[in-house]
Amino acid sequence: MHEINLNIKLIIYLTAVFIAAFLFFSFLQNTNSLADPDSYYHAKMARLMIEKGLVFKIFPSMSFTILKDNYVDYHWLYHVSLIPFVSIFGDLMGVRIATILFTSLFLVLFYFILHRNNIKYPGLYLLLLASVPTFILRLSTVKATAVSLCLLFLGINLMLKKKRIQLLLLSMVYVWFYGGFILLTGASLVYIISLGIKNTLDNSGEILKAKIIYGRAIKYFLKGILTLHGWKALLIILTGNLLGMLINPYVIANFKFYWVQIYKIAMVGSPAGFDLGRDWYSISGQALLYETMVLFIALIILISLFILFRVKVSLEFIFFATLATAFIILSKKSIRMFEYSAPISVWFIAVGFNLLFQSISKEQFLKGTDKIFKTKIPLKVISFILAFVVIYISSLFTYTGIRDVKIMLYNHPLYYLSGPSNWLKDNTSRDSIVFNAGWDDWPFLFYFNDHNNYLVGLDPIFMYEYDAEKYKLWFKIINGEVKENLAAIIINNFNSRHVVLSKKIKFKEFIRNLNNNQNITKVFEDSSGFVFKIE
Numbered sequence: 001m002h003e004i005n006l007n008i009k010l011i012i013y014l015t016a017v018f019i020a021a022f023l024f025f026s027f028l029q030n031t032n033s034l035a036d037p038d039s040y041y042h043a044k045m046a047r048l049m050i051e052k053g054l055v056f057k058i059f060p061s062m063s064f065t066i067l068k069d070n071y072v073d074y075h076w077l078y079h080v081s082l083i084p085f086v087s088i089f090g091d092l093m094g095v096r097i098a099t100i101l102f103t104s105l106f107l108v109l110f111y112f113i114l115h116r117n118n119i120k121y122p123g124l125y126l127l128l129l130a131s132v133p134t135f136i137l138r139l140s141t142v143k144a145t146a147v148s149l150c151l152l153f154l155g156i157n158l159m160l161k162k163k164r165i166q167l168l169l170l171s172m173v174y175v176w177f178y179g180g181f182i183l184l185t186g187a188s189l190v191y192i193i194s195l196g197i198k199n200t201l202d203n204s205g206e207i208l209k210a211k212i213i214y215g216r217a218i219k220y221f222l223k224g225i226l227t228l229h230g231w232k233a234l235l236i237i238l239t240g241n242l243l244g245m246l247i248n249p250y251v252i253a254n255f256k257f258y259w260v261q262i263y264k265i266a267m268v269g270s271p272a273g274f275d276l277g278r279d280w281y282s283i284s285g286q287a288l289l290y291e292t293m294v295l296f297i298a299l300i301i302l303i304s305l306f307i308l309f310r311v312k313v314s315l316e317f318i319f320f321a322t323l324a325t326a327f328i329i330l331s332k333k334s335i336r337m338f339e340y341s342a343p344i345s346v347w348f349i350a351v352g353f354n355l356l357f358q359s360i361s362k363e364q365f366l367k368g369t370d371k372i373f374k375t376k377i378p379l380k381v382i383s384f385i386l387a388f389v390v391i392y393i394s395s396l397f398t399y400t401g402i403r404d405v406k407i408m409l410y411n412h413p414l415y416y417l418s419g420p421s422n423w424l425k426d427n428t429s430r431d432s433i434v435f436n437a438g439w440d441d442w443p444f445l446f447y448f449n450d451h452n453n454y455l456v457g458l459d460p461i462f463m464y465e466y467d468a469e470k471y472k473l474w475f476k477i478i479n480g481e482v483k484e485n486l487a488a489i490i491i492n493n494f495n496s497r498h499v500v501l502s503k504k505i506k507f508k509e510f511i512r513n514l515n516n517n518q519n520i521t522k523v524f525e526d527s528s529g530f531v532f533k534i535e
Contacts, residue, residue, distance in 0.1 A: 010115060017111050017126065021104035024130075028140045029096050032414050037440050039142035040447035041458070042075065043091040046082035048450075054080060055249040061446055063433050064455045064470055064494065065462035066260070070253035074179035078144040091447075092414065095142045102146035103139045109150050110343065113157050114350055120357070125350045131294040134335065135342035144178040145339050151177060152340070153347075155184040159191060159233045160316065167233070171240025176248065179258065181241055183340065188237050190326060192230035194319040199224025201313065260465055283335050288328075291338065295345050302352045311359045320348035412528075417441060419526035420500050421448035427523075428452055428498060435494050437478040437501035437510060439463070441529075445500060455494060470494070480509020487519035487534045502529040 034040065048056070059071035073079060085094035085101075107126060114122035130136065138145055151174045158167040174181035200207070200220045210216035245254045289296060306313075313321075327341035421444070424434055434452045436442055442457025455474065456463040464471040473493060476482050478501075482489060490496055499514060501507050514520050514532045524531035 010112075013115075013123070014108050014112060017123070018104050018108045021107045022100055025100045025103050025140060028136070029100055033412055034092065034096075034142060034414065035137070036141040036143060037412070037443040038458075039092075039095060040443040042079065042082060042142055043086065043095045044443075044447045044450070045073065045075070045079045046086040046095070047091050049079060049083055050087060060431065060453045061450060062442070062455070062457045062462065063453045064466055064474075065457070066256070066466045067458070067462055068466070070256065072250040072253045072257040074257065075144050075177070076249065077173070077176040078147055078178060081147070099140070099142050099146070102150075106139075106146040106149045106153075109153060110347075113153060114347075117157075117351075117354075119350045119354050122350070125346050128294060128298060128349065129343055129346045132291055132338070132342040134291050134338040138336070138339040144180075148174075148178045148180045148183075149339065149343065152180070152183055152187070153343070155237070156187055159188060159237075160319075162229065162233075164232070164236050168236050168240045168243075171237045172244040172247070175241055175244025181244070185234070185237050185241060186326070187323060188230070188234040190323045191233060191319055192225050192227075194315060194322050195227045195230045196221040196223075196225035197318050197322070198313075198315045199227075201318075260461065283332060288332055292328075292342070292345070295342070295349065298349050299345070302349060302356070305356055306352070309356070309360050311356055314355055316351055317348075317355050320344070320351050324348040412444075415448075417444040417500075417502060417528045418448045420524055420529045420531045421445050423524040423531050424498060424500060425449040425451040432498070433494065433496045435490055435496035435499040437499065437507055438504065441500075441502050452498075454500075455496070478507065478510050480513055483513050483516075486513055486517050491534060497534045499532040499534070500529065503527075 054076075056071050056073065058069055059067045062068055082095055082098050085098040088094065089097055107129075110129075111122045111126060114125060119125070151170060155167060155170050155174065158170060171181070171184060174184060200217055203220045207213055207216045207220060245251065245258070248254055250257075283291075305311075324341065324345040324347075327337055327344050330337040331341040425448075428434070428451070430451055431453055434445075434454050436445060436454040436456065439456045439458070439460045442454055445452075445454055446457065460471065460475075463474065470493065473482075473489070477486070477490070490499065499520070501510065511530065514530075515522065519535050521533050521535065522530060523533045
């Protein structure tokens with residue numbers, strides 16, 4: 001009976017989290033804009049799947065990229081999951097509702113995982129998470145972010161619980177949903193390293209007695225990382241990933257694509273001169289600290305208490321500390337990693353405080369606080385103060401974060417570049433190639449007009465990999481470096497007789513060159529962009 005009551009109580013809490021999250025993110029989505037250009041790509045893919053089928057082997061819409069003849073939909077199951085929403089609510093509204101739902105489900109899942117791992121007051125940690133503006137922004141964009149987080153968190157939980165069959169299946173499904181599956185593989189490597197650290201700390205007494213301390217420390221570290229369980233988890237995840245790539249509608253093109261996507265873009269970085277999406281750029285240390293101020297304060301308090309009470313760290317604590325550190329470093333390199341570093345850091349904080357209060361008695365805690373405050377304070381008062389501080393500071397940062405996120409979510413008008421797209425659709429032949437100056441404008445053009453094909457989209461490195469010399473020429477043209485024989489160069493090299501571009505400042509010189517060329521005529525202009533025709 002008691003267990004039934006606990007389950008009912010949990011269901012009520014999970015329902016409350018879902019409703020609160022759904023209302024919160026619905027409020028954020030209530031703008032006449034979609035913040036990320038890729039939102040239009042995802043909406044269009046779901047619509048095309050409804051109209052033409054679930055698999056596309058070629059993708060001529062990006063005619064000068066490696067995806068033209070060997071297309072890989074690395075969001076395949078994500079796009080499939082959007083179909084019901086697009087079918088019922090329409091394209092742009094449908095993907096918004098799907099995003100709100102997936103995001104709400106992630107927060108419910110996170111609460112559930114914390115609860116199942118005996119973390120007390122999981123709701124406080126969700127509030128802590130809501131204090132990170134960039135995380136809220138990333139969750140609010142129409143991307144596979146929430147789905148990826150669900151799979152990553154489930155995978156980590158299964159790995160720690162040694163649920164090997166479920167972990168294998170999840171690792172395979174992760175590949176079908178999103179290219180971020182490699183993060184789970186990375187987490188398993190962090191787990192192996194954590195085993196080495198734990199073994200080293202457990203034998204620190206013997207290490208300190210040794211004549212060559214570093215040599216003995218390395219010995220215990222290596223002994224720890226050779227623990228079979230860690231390598232089993234890695235092998236299971238890699239097997240699942242491989243099965244996901246082989247049992248896949250894009251099996252032939254998968255391996256080259258992921259080499260480019262994971263290694264060349266995410267790890268190595270694009271060659272100098274690339275105009276990447278803003279979420280691939282690094283963030284300053286000051287901005288990183290501001291974004292995670294509440295988490296930073298919580299971490300300082302946690303570490304201070306661990307030192308004060310000399311708490312012995314567990315394997316789980318070491319794992320999440322190492323994983324959070326790795327993701328924070330990645331966030332410094334690329335702002336898109338915030339969507340992972342923030343919740344992983346909160347998970348680490350939750351594990352840390354849980355271990356702290358399991359390791360010390362009430363008497364020890366009160367004795368420690370007496371040393372700090374030089375007076376006796378009742379435990380209830382301390383608990384109230386801590387809860388109040390967490391709620392107040394988190395709420396304050398959440399409030400200011402909501403204001404900032406609402407501003408950032410209004411990036412482009414909902415029908416941005418629809419005018420140039422519709423003109424091209426009405427005045428050009430089907431499948432003719434249009435020279436698009438902005439690779440990041442491609443999702444808008446593709447959404448409003450798949451009548452034409454374009455040069456490049458999603459990421460400029462796909463064009464570079466297709467033909468490096470053509471990429472370099474295109475890059476010079478759009479940056480205004482090519483003035484003479486511009487019309488002939490575009491026709492002969494890109495088989496294009498129309499140029500479409502937005503009114504971004506970076507195209508100022510290119511627009512001047514187009515206007516100054518007697519063989520090129522401006523045929524359309526609106527508030528978002530231009531269309532030029534080459535005679």
